[in-house]
Each structure stands twice: as structure tokens, then as C-alpha cells.
Amino acid sequence: QKEVEQNSGPLSVPEGAIASLNCTYSDRVSQSFFWYRQYSGKSPELIMSIYSNGDKEDGRFTAQLNKASQYVSLLIRDSQPSDSATYLCAVNKAAGNKLTFGGGTRVLVKP
Amino acid sequence: EAQVTQNPRYLITVTGKKLTVTCSQNMNHEYMSWYRQDPGLGLRQIYYSMNVEVTDKGDVPEGYKVSRKEKRNFPLILESPSPNQTSLYFCASSLVLASYEQYFGPGTRLTVT
Numbered sequence: 001q002k003e004v005e006q007n008s009g010p011l012s013v014p015e016g017a018i019a020s021l022n023c024t025y026s027d028r029v030s031q032s033f034f035w036y037r038q039y040s041g042k043s044p045e046l047i048m049s050i051y052s053n054g055d056k057e058d059g060r061f062t063a064q065l066n067k068a069s070q071y072v073s074l075l076i077r078d079s080q081p082s083d084s085a086t087y088l089c090a091v092n093k094a095a096g097n098k099l100t101f102g103g104g105t106r107v108l109v110k111p
Numbered sequence: 112e113a114q115v116t117q118n119p120r121y122l123i124t125v126t127g128k129k130l131t132v133t134c135s136q137n138m139n140h141e142y143m144s145w146y147r148q149d150p151g152l153g154l155r156q157i158y159y160s161m162n163v164e165v166t167d168k169g170d171v172p173e174g175y176k177v178s179r180k181e182k183r184n185f186p187l188i189l190e191s192p193s194p195n196q197t198s199l200y201f202c203a204s205s206l207v208l209a210s211y212e213q214y215f216g217p218g219t220r221l222t223v224t
Contacts, residue, residue, distance in 0.1 A: 008151075034212075043201055043215035044154070088154065097161060097208060098169060099144070103153040 006102035023089030115216035134202030
């Protein structure tokens with residue numbers, strides 16, 4: 001089992017709809033969770049971080065964390081063509097020095 | 112401008128010819144890391160450094176070396192590159208520890224023939 005798993009996609013959503021991305025992780029002691037966006041040929045950039053159970057909203061993005069079920073999700077509301085990218089889930093273990101990434105979910109927003 | 116820079120951006124080399132990819136950050140970050148990205152495998156950590164003279168292995172350190180003699184620089188060294196090291200490499204830095212936001216460099220695309 002991979003430490004951090006994501007559906008590779010592509011996840012195709014119409015413009016204006018909600019894109020829902022999921023990520024599961026295997027290590028229960030994980031404490032920090034991140035979503036990075038990566039456009040084709042570019043480097044990853046952080047869009048959300050979440051550390052405690054529940055929802056965290058930032059603009060059109062909402063991250064949801066459920067430590068008991070070991071999953072973290074990302075919702076993109078009012079999806080725009082500019083949201084078309086690969087979204088990487090990353091997890092940091094408690095007191096750990098490593099950031100472990102999932103394989104990424106490719107999102108395509110169609111006008 | 113706060114940034115992480117990498118050089119070169121593109122490199123084609125032959126098996127066994129030693130090479131160094133440089134990484135530099137101007138944000139006074141303590142933590143720096145190297146990743147490689149391969150299709151279907153995502154980003155995998157090669158080495159990381161908590162501070163000057165403090166480095167440790169990540170998930171895929173075989174065939175790579177690093178050094179951290181200055182806070183701002185963290186070069187990646189391939190002593191004897193092999194074709195399976197053909198990949199896209201990213202350097203990243205964060206203020207303290209991996210649990211903080213990591214800022215990524217633009218990437219270095221390496222091809223070993």
C-alpha cells in the first residue's frame with residue numbers, strides 16, 4: 001500500500017461545477033496535510049494546508065480532513081478552466097522531516 | 112523577489128559523467144530538499160537538509176549525494192549518472208521542517224543516455 005494515494009484521473013468537470021479530489025494516507029501519526037497545484041511543465045505551488053479535523057476554506061478552495069478515516073479532500077467550487085492542473089496531496093508525519101506526496105490527480109475543467 | 116533557483120534547467124549527459132545541479136534560496140530557510148518526479152510515481156524525496164551541515168536520506172537516495180555548506184545552497188551531485196536517473200528534479204525549501212509550506216524551484220530536466 002502506498003503511503004499517500006490519489007486517483008490519477010483525469011477528473012473532468014464542467015466550468016462552474018465543483019471538483020472533488022480525495023487523498024488517503026496510511027500512517028496514523030501524520031499531522032500536517034497539504035494540497036499543491038502543478039501546471040504542466042511547472043513546479044508545484046501550495047494552495048492549502050490543514051492540520052486539524054474539519055473543514056478549512058480559502059476562497060474557492062475547501063480542504064477537509066478526517067484523521068479517523070485517514071483521508072483528506074479538496075473541493076474546488078465554481079471551477080474555472082485555469083484550475084486545470086494536477087493536484088498533489090502531501091502528508092507530513094508527526095515530528096517528521098519528510099513530506100510524502102501522492103501521485104497526483106489531473107483535473108480538466110471544460111468551458 | 113523570494114525564490115528558489117536551480118541550474119541548469121535542462122541537461123543531457125552520458126552515463127558515468129559526473130554532474131552537479133545547483134539549488135539556491137534567498138529566503139533564509141533552514142530546511143531544503145531534493146525531489147525527483149517521474150510519471151505515475153509522483154514526487155519522491157531524494158535527500159533533505161535541516162540546516163547547515165545537517166543532511167539525511169529521503170526515500171530514493173541511491174546514486175545521489177548532497178552537501179549543505181551554506182544555508183542558501185544545497186547542490187545535488189550525481190557521481191556516476193545512469194539512465195534510470197533520467198527524471199525531472201525539483202529543489203524545495205521551507206522555513207523550518209517539512210511541516211511548513213515548501214517553495215519549489217523551477218525544476219531541472221535531466222536526461223542520461
